[in-house]
Amino acid sequence: MLTPPLSSKTPPMISMREISKSFPGVVANDHIDFDIFRSEIHVLLGENGAGKSTLMKILYGFYRADSGRILLDGKPAAIQSPNDARALQIGMVFQDFTLIPAFSVAENIALFLPDLDTVVDLEAVSLWIEEMSARYGLRVNPDAMVYELSIGEQQKVEILKLILSNSRLLILDEPTRVLAPHEVDALFQILYSMRQDGYAIILITHKIKEVLECADRITVLRNGCVAGSLLRSNASEDKLVEMMFGRKLSGLKTGKKVIREETALPVLELQNVHTHGEGAETNLEEIDLKVYPGEIVGIAGVSGNGQRELGDVVLGMIECVKGTKHLFGKDVTNSSIQKLRRSLVGFIPENPLTMAAAPFMTVLENMAVTKTWHYALQGGLTMDWKAIKADVENTMERLGFSFSLNIPARSLSGGNLQRMIIVRELTHDPRLIIASYLTRGLDVQSTLAARQALIQARDDGAGVLLISEDLEELFMLSDRLIVLYGGRIVGSFTPDETNYYEVGHLMTGSEVQYASNS
Amino acid sequence: MRQILNALKRSDWVGQKYVNAVLRYVFMMLFAFLLFGIILLISGKDPIQSYKDIFSSTLGSAYGLSEVIVTMTPLLVTALAVALPSRIILINIGVEGQLYMGACFATWGALAFGHLPAWILLPMMILLGMAGGSLWAFIPGYLRAMGIVNETITTLLLNSVAPMIVSFFVFGFWHSPMDTNKTAIFSPSARLPTLFNTRIDLSLVFALVLLTLFWLVMKYTRWGLEMRAIGGNPQAARRNGIPVKLYLISIMCIGGAIAGLAGMAQVSGFYGVLLANFSRGIGFMGFLISWLAGGSPLGILLTSFVISIIIRGGNLLQLTIDLPYAVINVLLAFTLFVVLARPNFLTQRKEA
Ligand SMILES: Nc1ncnc2c1ncn2[C@@H]1O[C@H](COP(=O)(O)OP(=O)(O)OP(=O)(O)O)[C@@H](O)[C@H]1O
Ligand SMILES: [Mg+2]
Numbered sequence: 001m002l003t004p005p006l007s008s009k010t011p012p013m014i015s016m017r018e019i020s021k022s023f024p025g026v027v028a029n030d031h032i033d034f035d036i037f038r039s040e041i042h043v044l045l046g047e048n049g050a051g052k053s054t055l056m057k058i059l060y061g062f063y064r065a066d067s068g069r070i071l072l073d074g075k076p077a078a079i080q081s082p083n084d085a086r087a088l089q090i091g092m093v094f095q096d097f098t099l100i101p102a103f104s105v106a107e108n109i110a111l112f113l114p115d116l117d118t119v120v121d122l123e124a125v126s127l128w129i130e131e132m133s134a135r136y137g138l139r140v141n142p143d144a145m146v147y148e149l150s151i152g153e154q155q156k157v158e159i160l161k162l163i164l165s166n167s168r169l170l171i172l173d174e175p176t177r178v179l180a181p182h183e184v185d186a187l188f189q190i191l192y193s194m195r196q197d198g199y200a201i202i203l204i205t206h207k208i209k210e211v212l213e214c215a216d217r218i219t220v221l222r223n224g225c226v227a228g229s230l231l232r233s234n235a236s237e238d239k240l241v242e243m244m245f246g247r248k249l250s251g252l253k254t255g256k257k258v259i260r261e262e263t264a265l266p267v268l269e270l271q272n273v274h275t276h277g278e279g280a281e282t283n284l285e286e287i288d289l290k291v292y293p294g295e296i297v298g299i300a301g302v303s304g305n306g307q308r309e310l311g312d313v314v315l316g317m318i319e320c321v322k323g324t325k326h327l328f329g330k331d332v333t334n335s336s337i338q339k340l341r342r343s344l345v346g347f348i349p350e351n352p353l354t355m356a357a358a359p360f361m362t363v364l365e366n367m368a369v370t371k372t373w374h375y376a377l378q379g380g381l382t383m384d385w386k387a388i389k390a391d392v393e394n395t396m397e398r399l400g401f402s403f404s405l406n407i408p409a410r411s412l413s414g415g416n417l418q419r420m421i422i423v424r425e426l427t428h429d430p431r432l433i434i435a436s437y438l439t440r441g442l443d444v445q446s447t448l449a450a451r452q453a454l455i456q457a458r459d460d461g462a463g464v465l466l467i468s469e470d471l472e473e474l475f476m477l478s479d480r481l482i483v484l485y486g487g488r489i490v491g492s493f494t495p496d497e498t499n500y501y502e503v504g505h506l507m508t509g510s511e512v513q514y515a516s517n518s
Numbered sequence: 519m520r521q522i523l524n525a526l527k528r529s530d531w532v533g534q535k536y537v538n539a540v541l542r543y544v545f546m547m548l549f550a551f552l553l554f555g556i557i558l559l560i561s562g563k564d565p566i567q568s569y570k571d572i573f574s575s576t577l578g579s580a581y582g583l584s585e586v587i588v589t590m591t592p593l594l595v596t597a598l599a600v601a602l603p604s605r606i607i608l609i610n611i612g613v614e615g616q617l618y619m620g621a622c623f624a625t626w627g628a629l630a631f632g633h634l635p636a637w638i639l640l641p642m643m644i645l646l647g648m649a650g651g652s653l654w655a656f657i658p659g660y661l662r663a664m665g666i667v668n669e670t671i672t673t674l675l676l677n678s679v680a681p682m683i684v685s686f687f688v689f690g691f692w693h694s695p696m697d698t699n700k701t702a703i704f705s706p707s708a709r710l711p712t713l714f715n716t717r718i719d720l721s722l723v724f725a726l727v728l729l730t731l732f733w734l735v736m737k738y739t740r741w742g743l744e745m746r747a748i749g750g751n752p753q754a755a756r757r758n759g760i761p762v763k764l765y766l767i768s769i770m771c772i773g774g775a776i777a778g779l780a781g782m783a784q785v786s787g788f789y790g791v792l793l794a795n796f797s798r799g800i801g802f803m804g805f806l807i808s809w810l811a812g813g814s815p816l817g818i819l820l821t822s823f824v825i826s827i828i829i830r831g832g833n834l835l836q837l838t839i840d841l842p843y844a845v846i847n848v849l850l851a852f853t854l855f856v857v858l859a860r861p862n863f864l865t866q867r868k869e870a
Contacts, residue, residue: 312757315757317756317757336759336761337756337757337759338759338760338761340759341758341759342759347757349757354751354753354754355753355754355757356754356757356758357751357754358746358747358749358750358751358754358755359750359751360750361746361747361750365743365746365747366747368743369743369744369747369755369758369760370758370759372740372743372744372760373740375740376740380739380740380741381738381739381740382738382739382740383738383739383740383743
């Protein structure tokens with residue numbers, strides 16, 4: 001990889017000066033200075049809730065700063081709205097995408113172009129898309145419908161959208177959060193070639209490895225302030241972690257790998273489960289699965305191969321068209337979600353905002369909704385908010401998470417939202433935990449805490465189903481590893497029996513025959 | 519004034535929401551009145567004088583005020599019958615039909631058991647009315663919960679069926695010897711008592727109690743919390759173990775029961791007979807009001823009051839300056855229009 005020399009001598013493209021922004025109860029940005037140079041990948045790093053997204057939304061005109069200035073090539077720029085930002089060639093990809101699923105790629109991009117004619121010439125747009133995508137290796141089919149695309153492809157469309165609308169500064173808010181490792185590599189290749197062409201790129205990520213791989217310059221935020229800004233050559237993992245949290249982090253205590261007793265009653269048992277998916281859903285077929293108490297079963301697979309459906313069928317969100325489901329030996333094949341929840345099933349879905357939270361309700365109210373029966377007083381006339389708060393704060397302390405409880409859930413930062421769900425689902429000592437993409441969006445410290453909590457739950461005798469794309473995580477935490485491909489189980493191992501390479505192959509379907517008899 | 523400005527400046531989102539809501543109301547009403555003034559001008563009437571007449575005849579005297587309240591009472595109830603289901607994203611356009619069914623059931627009680635004393639008969643009629651309304655709402659609620667068909671379309675369709683059923687009974691069986699299109703006048707024990715020597719009847723108390731209950735339930739109870747969770751994100755609510763289907767059916771039925779109560783109150787309180795086509799769109803007006811008020815109880819009270827003034831004032835203008843009733847509908851339509859357009863310049867920058 002050719003890293004162009006750092007152009008620190010050239011003046012910055014954009015300077016943010018003394019930017020401050022508060023929300024009720026928090027100072028999200030506190031006199032922040034931030035420079036962006038051309039031909040540079042600038043990584044913005046910081047713990048959950050440090051103020052990264054807020055700062056970027058200010059730059060993009062989505063929020064207005066309480067005070068501070070933005071300079072473009074040294075001249076003051078008034079950015080009052082995303083339109084202003086786009087006119088100044090600033091583009092942003094949000095944490096949650098903004099594509100319209102029912103439209104094709106070309107239509108989505110055409111909609112975003114600044115000088116859209118009244119009669120949209122989709123042909124021309126498509127040609128243009130193809131040209132640009134060839135140049136940066138952003139291969140997507142302009143005629144494909146967005147709902148057909150994988151997350152990684154949608155990301156490419158978002159980036160294409162910005163390039164085609166003439167953005168010269170790209171703000172990418174945690175683009176790698178939802179990507180599989182090979183997709184991350186592809187994204188970085190794209191970013192490198194864009195850097196070559198003079199684009200400025202701001203990248204937010206929580207993965208230190210990625211930071212060290214692609215950054216030219218790194219700025220660390222802590223509690224809304226700049227903790228420091230440094231060049232890649234001066235950065236190391238320890239240094240960055242220390243800047244982010246003000247201290248070093250200890251490693252993960254994986255605890256004892258208990259040898260499970262085969263005689264014990266499984267927490268969860270799926271026998272020959274089939275589901276029938278609608279639309280883009282995957283059909284699960286012949287799923288046989290046991291989770292014993294005190295065991296973490298990792299489910300490896302590229303997303304879209306039935307992970308979401310597996311979680312949902314265990315929870316009862318989709319029905320088994322064939323096969324049976326037992327919880328602690330009791331048949332729950334047709335039981336309601338409510339009943340499962342009452343039998344202490346915790347569920348951490350892959351997308352906290354759409355699948356687990358009511359965005360306009362407060363965090364505390366969101367904490368109560370899975371356990372309304374538990375906290376009801378006088379038969380339901382009132383709720384015991386004190387008890388809810390006490391329980392939640394207790395778990396937060398145990399995990400070392402902190403976020404405010406009285407703001408609407410949608411005002412939480414991306415990582416804090418994930419923390420909220422983790423806290424909620426682990427509060428009542430669940431006996432079965434279904435955790436999908438447990439650490440998505442979490443900073444290094446929270447990732448550690450969340451994993452530790454899972455291990456703790458296991459050691460306390462809970463059964464855990466851990467669904468993830470991150471092999472490192474799966475190998476680290478799982479007592480048993482199952483590979484899901486095309487809605488089927490194609491492999492089942494203990495982590496020491498196998499390796500990344502083998503599992504990786506199975507995940508992508510290249511060695512199906514080998515494992516189908518296991 | 520200073521306080522209002524300060525409140526405006528506060529970025530506290532709850533505060534902002536209320537301030538915005540109030541501003542929106544005021545603005546909407548002013549705008550609607552302005553448009554209506556233009557209509558009056560075009561039809562050659564003096565808008566200023568007309569507005570004066572409207573206000574003096576409604577708010578200017580105790581009698582005027584009591585008549586406004588009489589008009590308002592059924593609107594409060596029908597608006598609630600829309601607002602409650604709307605909290606879990608059910609669009610109940612069927613209040614009109616549910617109201618007819620409620621009136622129909624209650625009338626059966628009044629005619630069949632007219633000899634019973636009021637303290638038995640009235641509660642019975644109330645229960646019958648609520649049963650009729652909820653039966654009519656159960657059908658759409660069930661179909662929706664099973665994912666068969668959307669409640670919007672079914673409630674709308676059932677609206678045109680209910681008056682026919684009422685007509686069938688009235689014309690076929692219940693009509694009084696003198697008339698073909700209405701029943702005999704109810705026995706006194708089947709009439710809701712009136713209050714303060716006016717035409718205001720007991721159903722005003724029902725309405726206010728129900729609105730207060732609605733507010734309390736939504737704010738404090740377990741069921742309110744669960745309903746807000748469903749309204750906030752139905753998919754998440756299901757995964758979180760809230761029995762969404764059960765709520766869809768039961769809340770729709772409760773909404774229908776409330777509408778049925780409004781129907782019962784109309785025949786037992788206001789009219790004292792069952793007319794074949796008695797409602798003239800009270801249910802639809804309730805839908806309008808609930809939307810205007812964003813489903814909030816206080817908003818429903820305010821909006822119903824304003825709308826009742828418009829309706830009463832309109833009736834009066836019709837008599838005094840010979841204004842066609844259609845023009846009043848124009849004013850109401852304007853109000854709806856302005857609301858649906860939701861002038862969002864007030865809320866647009868709420869992020870900033
Ligand atoms: N609209 C809002 N209303 C109230 N508070 C907000 C709002 N947006 C952000 N905050 C708060 O501001 C702080 C910073 O949030 P921000 O989203 O910038 O964090 P972040 O650094 O992007 O974190 P993450 O890594 O978790 O995404 C958080 O405490 C968050 O709760
Ligand atoms: Mg963020």
